[in-house]
Amino acid sequence: xxxxxxxxxxxxxGKKSVAEVKSGxxxxxxxxxxxxxxxxxxxxxDPGFMATAACESKITFIDGDEGVxxxxxxxxxxxxxxxxxxxxxxxxxxxxxxxxxxxxxxxNAIGHHTMINESLLxxxxxFQYNAHPMAMLSGVVASMSAFYHDSMDINNPRxxxxxAHRIIAKIPTIAAAAYKHSxxxxxxxxxxxxxxxxxxxxxxxxVPCEPYHIDPVTxxxxxxxxxLHADHEQNASTSTVRLAGSTGANPYAAISAGISALWGPAHxxxxxxxxxxxxxxxxxxxxxxxxxxxxxxxxxxRLMGFGHRVYKNFDPRATIIRAMCHKVLAKLGKSDNPLFExxxxxxxxxxxxxxxxxxxxxxxxxxxxxxxxSAIGIPPxxxxxxxxxxxxxxxxxxxQEMISDPAxxxxxxxxxxxxxxxRNYVEVGKR
Numbered sequence: 001x002x003x004x005x006x007x008x009x010x011x012x013x014g015k016k017s018v019a020e021v022k023s024g025x026x027x028x029x030x031x032x033x034x035x036x037x038x039x040x041x042x043x044x045x046d047p048g049f050m051a052t053a054a055c056e057s058k059i060t061f062i063d064g065d066e067g068v069x070x071x072x073x074x075x076x077x078x079x080x081x082x083x084x085x086x087x088x089x090x091x092x093x094x095x096x097x098x099x100x101x102x103x104x105x106x107x108n109a110i111g112h113h114t115m116i117n118e119s120l121l122x123x124x125x126x127f128q129y130n131a132h133p134m135a136m137l138s139g140v141v142a143s144m145s146a147f148y149h150d151s152m153d154i155n156n157p158r159x160x161x162x163x164a165h166r167i168i169a170k171i172p173t174i175a176a177a178a179y180k181h182s183x184x185x186x187x188x189x190x191x192x193x194x195x196x197x198x199x200x201x202x203x204x205x206x207v208p209c210e211p212y213h214i215d216p217v218t219x220x221x222x223x224x225x226x227x228l229h230a231d232h233e234q235n236a237s238t239s240t241v242r243l244a245g246s247t248g249a250n251p252y253a254a255i256s257a258g259i260s261a262l263w264g265p266a267h268x269x270x271x272x273x274x275x276x277x278x279x280x281x282x283x284x285x286x287x288x289x290x291x292x293x294x295x296x297x298x299x300x301x302r303l304m305g306f307g308h309r310v311y312k313n314f315d316p317r318a319t320i321i322r323a324m325c326h327k328v329l330a331k332l333g334k335s336d337n338p339l340f341e342x343x344x345x346x347x348x349x350x351x352x353x354x355x356x357x358x359x360x361x362x363x364x365x366x367x368x369x370x371x372x373x374s375a376i377g378i379p380p381x382x383x384x385x386x387x388x389x390x391x392x393x394x395x396x397x398x399x400q401e402m403i404s405d406p407a408x409x410x411x412x413x414x415x416x417x418x419x420x421x422x423r424n425y426v427e428v429g430k431r
Contacts (some may be wrong), residue, residue: 003347004020004021004023004029005019005020005021006018006019006020006021007019007168008036008039008040010040010148012040012190013040015039015040015265017036017039018033019032019033019035019036019041020032022056024056025061025073025155026061026063026070027063030053032280034416035213037414041212043414043416045416049239053158053240053261053315054088054141054234054239054411055242056233056405057233057234057288057398057401058072058095058401059071059072059092059231059233059394059397059398060072060092060232060233060394061073061233062232062310062311063297063332064311064312064313065260065312065313065314066308067311067313067315067316069232069316069317070343071088071091071092071230071231072091072092072095074091074097076092076227076316077226077252077316077319077320078427079091080224080227080235080320081227083097083227083285084195084196084223084227085196085197085223085226085227085230085393086103086107086110086195086196087103087105087392088227088230088393089106089168089230089393090102090103090106092166092230092231092393092394092396092397093296093393093396093400100350102276105179106112109166109169110165110169110196110208111169111192111221112165113165113166113169114168114169114170114172114173114190114192114199115170115173115257116170116173116174116177116189117147119147119296120143120144120147121177121187122223123139123140123143123183124136124140124177124178124181124187127139128180129182130182131383132381133175133179133182133183133361133382133384133385134178134259134260134262134263134384134385134388136174136176136178136181136345137171137175137178137259137385138256138260138263138333139389140174140177140257141167141171141252141256141259142172142253142256143252144166144167144170144252144410145250145252145253148252149204151163152250152251152252154248154250154251154403156363156402157404159311160251160400160403160404162250163252163395163396164216164364164400166392167216167252167255167392167396168392168393168396171388171389172190172196172199172200172203172389173190173203173391174331175252175382175385175386175388175389176188176202176203176204177217178202178382178385179204179382179385180203180204182381185207185324186207186208187200188198188203188204188206188207188208189205190202194214195219195423196223196225196226197219197220197223197226198214198219200222200223201214201219201376202214203217204378205377209417210296212225213394214342215331215332216332217327217328217332218328218331218332220313220324221324221327221328221372221376223403224320224321224324224388225321225324225369225372225373225386225390226389226390227315227322228321228360228365228390229365229387229391230371230390230391230393230394231311231392231393231394231397232391232394233392234311235259235267236261236262236264236267237259237261237262237267237268237391238258238394238395238398239261239393239397240257240258240260241254241257241258241398241399241412242351242398242402242431243254243257243411244408244413245354245399245402245403246256246402246408246410247410248410251326251396251399254399255392255395255396258388258391258395259388262384262387262388262391263384268384268388268391269384270304270305270364270366270371271305271367271369271370271373271382271384271387272305272380272381272383272384273304273305273366274305274341274343274366274367274370274371275370275371275380275383276304276380277302277303277304277305278339278342278343278346279339280330281346282342283342283343284342284345287302287342287345287346287351287354288348290303291303291346291349291353291355303350303356303361304366305363305364305366305367305368306350306362306363307354307359307361307364308364311362311364312360313362314361314362315362315365317364317365317366318362318363318364318365318367318368320369322358322363322368322371324368325368325371325372326327327373328343328376329371329375330373332375337375339374339414340371340374340375341369343371347363347367351363367408369383373386
């Protein structure tokens, strides 16, 4: 990396110091303020980490102004068109696209680990049938550390590789078990003759008493959704995985922490919120009324699935998934469904409305993904679980990158303390 210097001057004391400016391959330079406390007795204050680079990474790059998303330098548009989910997983974790031989070995390794221990499977009986699937997913993933003592040395590269294969392979199986538990249906074991997405659909929707036929368009849509959700730089859940992992915690605990962070409605729950919003709007005739409510600062209604924290232009993933959304609806004969008709009409009107266009509030990936999942037959309570299956790949890549970094330190944010000053304890009788 090229290095530059930046002079800092304390306007109160006049003291000067020099901070290093680091330049990445792409994106803004960053100011190394690690010595700010020592040099000036100051910390930075950046709620929500709006302008703070918490780590150095080679995995994913986002340019929110231009609507760019690169995985290991490769545009998401190319990966969505030409690749598949497991190949993208290999790319994110290993840094390069696999050769044919490497792809076959990786796919076989994932297939080898799809089953979960029968004792682990019985854990689901301890959950209420109406427990949220994300609660089950987080709990069961955390418990995996109790089963794999032989390969949890985070300093052993081979153990890290085995962990990566295991969690990527087993997370769909765990998700399907959670879904079947919620329905009261028997668990369906994985089939390693199927590709990743098709295997998931089989475990979700097959029953022992009759054959289940996998629709290729549905499997293709699922694979695309997983590619688009695989990683998204230092988002809240990925940062949580890094934060937990920086303590040296076992990787299953770190991934479980990421699942819990993803559960938040402002993060992974956004596509579920889109469906709830559409149900609230009700009919196409109500769209103008609700768009007016969205523009009213005094109204609590929010247009879910529009705009993005990072993208100030079109979310490139949304552009890709929009075409797949229409393809799935047409193939499954759902394009005349009132809810989907409403979604498409809302999209059409909002994209022509100056208020939303001027503020660059375009439909994001969550707007379309919920519609596709619903058309496939996946209930809203499982939407965030589907997100977690895909994002596990990104979490693994970032955890691997962090653990293998010799400069890794335990994460320890600082604070601006605004509580009471030092004061004495008062006996209970004098309070």
